[in-house]
Amino acid sequence: MIFKTMVRKEKEQKSSYVEKDSAIVDGIDISGHWNKMYQPREIMNYDVTPLEDLRALPGAESIGNCYQCAQCIGVCPIDNVGDYGPRKIYRKLQMGMNLLESVDLWQCTTCMNCLRVCPKEVNMIDIMPAAREKAILDGKEVPAELQEMFQNCAEYGNPMGESPRKRARWAKKADVEVKDLSKNPEPVDVLWFVGDYYAYHGRGNDAAQAMARVLTKLGVNFGTLGAEERCDGDSQRLAGEKGLYEMLAEHNIEKFNSLDFKKMVVSGPHAYNAIKNEYPKMGGTYDVDHYTQFLSAMMDKLKPLMTKEFGKKVTFHDPCYLGRHNGEYEAPRTLLNAIPGIQFSEMFRNKEQGYCCGGGGGGMWLDGFMADNINERLSENRVKEAIAVGAEVLAVCCPYEVSRFEDAVKSTGNEGKLEVLDIIEIIDRCIEE
Ligand code: SF4
Numbered sequence: 001m002i003f004k005t006m007v008r009k010e011k012e013q014k015s016s017y018v019e020k021d022s023a024i025v026d027g028i029d030i031s032g033h034w035n036k037m038y039q040p041r042e043i044m045n046y047d048v049t050p051l052e053d054l055r056a057l058p059g060a061e062s063i064g065n066c067y068q069c070a071q072c073i074g075v076c077p078i079d080n081v082g083d084y085g086p087r088k089i090y091r092k093l094q095m096g097m098n099l100l101e102s103v104d105l106w107q108c109t110t111c112m113n114c115l116r117v118c119p120k121e122v123n124m125i126d127i128m129p130a131a132r133e134k135a136i137l138d139g140k141e142v143p144a145e146l147q148e149m150f151q152n153c154a155e156y157g158n159p160m161g162e163s164p165r166k167r168a169r170w171a172k173k174a175d176v177e178v179k180d181l182s183k184n185p186e187p188v189d190v191l192w193f194v195g196d197y198y199a200y201h202g203r204g205n206d207a208a209q210a211m212a213r214v215l216t217k218l219g220v221n222f223g224t225l226g227a228e229e230r231c232d233g234d235s236q237r238l239a240g241e242k243g244l245y246e247m248l249a250e251h252n253i254e255k256f257n258s259l260d261f262k263k264m265v266v267s268g269p270h271a272y273n274a275i276k277n278e279y280p281k282m283g284g285t286y287d288v289d290h291y292t293q294f295l296s297a298m299m300d301k302l303k304p305l306m307t308k309e310f311g312k313k314v315t316f317h318d319p320c321y322l323g324r325h326n327g328e329y330e331a332p333r334t335l336l337n338a339i340p341g342i343q344f345s346e347m348f349r350n351k352e353q354g355y356c357c358g359g360g361g362g363g364m365w366l367d368g369f370m371a372d373n374i375n376e377r378l379s380e381n382r383v384k385e386a387i388a389v390g391a392e393v394l395a396v397c398c399p400y401e402v403s404r405f406e407d408a409v410k411s412t413g414n415e416g417k418l419e420v421l422d423i424i425e426i427i428d429r430c431i432e433e
């Protein structure tokens with residue numbers, strides 16, 4: 001609807017053209033209709049107040065840098081399945097669109113692929129949270145799914161709205177001891193930040209239990225925050241709820257600081273990004289690894305444990321917040337290439353150019369909203385790519401992704417053809433009991 005409005009406006013403003021009744025060119029009389037000349041800069045007629053207002057928000061200044069080269073459009077995963085991207089947003093802003101009231105505000109997954117190629121450093125990773133925060137503060141319409149997630153995090157400390165008391169239940173079925181430091185705060189070498197989807201989601205529980213077994217086999221002295229852990233808050237920050245992010249981060253930092261540990265290991269790239277890059281701004285600085293980094297640095301111990309063959313064709317999906325945002329592409333591949341019997345192949349879009357699953361920047365909770373704005377879910381597009389390279393297994397290392405891709409396997413009619421597994425599950429399957 002917004003696009004139609006814009007087209008109408010553009011047509012109206014194109015009335016500022018000049019026609020000569022008669023123009024002779026190379027002896028040919030060109031009638032008025034064919035010699036139509038537009039006034040030099042009809043764009044000056046547009047109201048650019050919304051663009052200027054957006055540029056005035058702290059963090060959103062770089063939107064004004066865009067010079068319309070369109071490098072971003074070819075790499076934006078949303079444009080791949082819809083009509084989006086920084087260049088298009090900038091153009092709409094020039095033509096009077098108020099981003100704070102537009103559906104465009106909520107579609108960006110903050111995947112960072114546009115920033116990777118933008119010659120003018122138009123930074124959607126800062127622009128979108130700034131604009132979303134302003135929209136929330138101004139009482140603009142926020143997609144209902146996102147509002148529900150914010151509410152759940154505020155009340156229960158996790159997006160699912162589950163009781164904090166249930167957070168550590170997964171550990172009962174891990175068949176190994178998982179120290180709950182909230183009950184017994186003894187010193188440990190590794191504090192494992194488990195994360196919401198590992199703790200509460202059924203398939204996440206499988207990965208959490210696998211992780212506990214692998215760490216135990218490796219002889220790692222580890223513990224968790226148990227029921228005291230809260231959502232890392234990074235997705236809430238990127239979705240514009242900075243106050244909620246700060247509340248969650250403050251809680252986690254206070255708990256971290258009350259414990260005695262040498263290193264922190266996190267299950268998910270979003271928690272990794274928060275704890276590595278954002279928590280230090282709030283006074284919480286820790287030595288933190290994503291689990292693939294931690295395990296890939298222990299290959300001399302891990303490799304001899306993996307004695308069972310996993311003779312399947314496997315491909316790997318790079319999480320945006322481990323790869324592009326934090327530059328880690330090799331650790332997951334080091335682990336995968338060490339799996340006995342694995343037949344590993346890359347998808348066309350990999351590493352720096354990896355495709356987004358659609359879950360970042362709040363997208364994890366916007367599937368219904370996005371269905372109204374794009375032709376195909378990003379996770380469905382990715383599943384088709386995995387099938388196209390002949391994979392039997394799509395390996396992931398982000399807790400959001402197992403559920404996203406398993407849904408996409410079903411909705412694309414590929415059930416039974418492609419299994420979605422966390423890398424830690426594959427490792428666990430290769431270790432003799
Ligand atoms: S790549 Fe950067 S400068 Fe070029 S159109 Fe996109 S946002 Fe604008």
Ligand code: SF4
Nearest residue numbers: 076108109111112114
């Ligand atoms: S961050 Fe990703 S989703 Fe957002 S505009 Fe850039 S390329 Fe598109």
